[in-house]
Amino acid sequence: MPVFQLADQLLFPPPHLAEPDGLLAVGGDLTPPRLLLAYSSGIFPWFNEGDPLLWWSPDPRFILEPTAIHVSRSLDKVIRRGSFQLTIDRAFTEVMLACGPDRQEDTGTWITDGMLAAYGRLYKMGFAHSVECWQGDELVGGLYGVCLGRCFFGESMFHRQSNASKVAMVFLARRLAAYHFDMIDCQLPTSHLASLGGRGISRTAYLSRLRQAGVVPTATPSPAPFPSEG
Structure with a gap:
């Protein structure tokens, strides 16, 4: 080809x-x-x-269904312990910058100046969002991506404390499930995402699910799961 x-x-x-x-x-x-x-x-x-x-546009495509996220016993204990505080859209640029150095576990692109500017524009337009994981005032994990229809397109994630990025993903998935989102696009497989329930589907099935999730070219963001939290 x-x-x-x-x-x-x-x-x-x-x-x-x-x-x-x-x-x-x-x-x-x-x-x-x-x-x-x-x-x-x-x-x-x-x-x-x-x-x-x-x-x-890889085939197969790796996805995670919000209602099917797998939370291990040990991860559940971490979440219930309240070791981390979670926010949405509070430190978008900081999350993107933090994702840059740790590419071996992530599935998005390297965070170049052009990428930072491009997704910053999408963030200001209401299409791109971040989840932040904090310990006190320290940003210790998080993720960012693009929201269209009932699909969240995950771009990258990072952690500076054990389990921080997993906690952020569980927080995101549960929030998306509450708003009846169909899937989180993880792009490519990693063991990190597979441990949370990620799985591969064919490109044909993926494109079909995009349409079922109401993902069409649009100029209107899908902000419902992402209200401003200060």
Whole structure:
């Protein structure tokens, strides 16, 4: 399969034309319209500092269903102990910056200046959100991603204390479940996400579930699970 070179036109090739490793296209930009079109089409950006902008649509796709998140006994004890305080959208930029150095456990892109600016714009527009995990005034874990329809597209997560990122994911999943969200897109598999109940589904099934979750190209954010918490 060829890797498509994107032009200025706001258009992506069909996801099923991706390479076996999921690489679909190169080039384009990180403007909000292109990013939102990508996510709603089952495509996401993933590239390292100095690389061209790469767009991916892997098959299978790794997802986590909010109502099916697995919480081990040990993790449940940590949550019930109240060791961490959880907030939403209180430190979006700080979470993105913290995700950058710890790529080996995450599934999003390296946090370049361009990525920071692009997702910062989506955050200001109400599309991107963060979950923060605190111990006192110290940010010790968290995650961020994009919300469209009834789907949360997870981009990256980090932890500085054991279990902090898992606690953040459980908090997110339970909140999304309360609002009848269909899935959390985890993009690619990791043992970290698999331990929480993540699983792979075919690209065809993933795209079908996007439509069932009301994910279509849109200029209107889905803020319901993410009210301002100061």
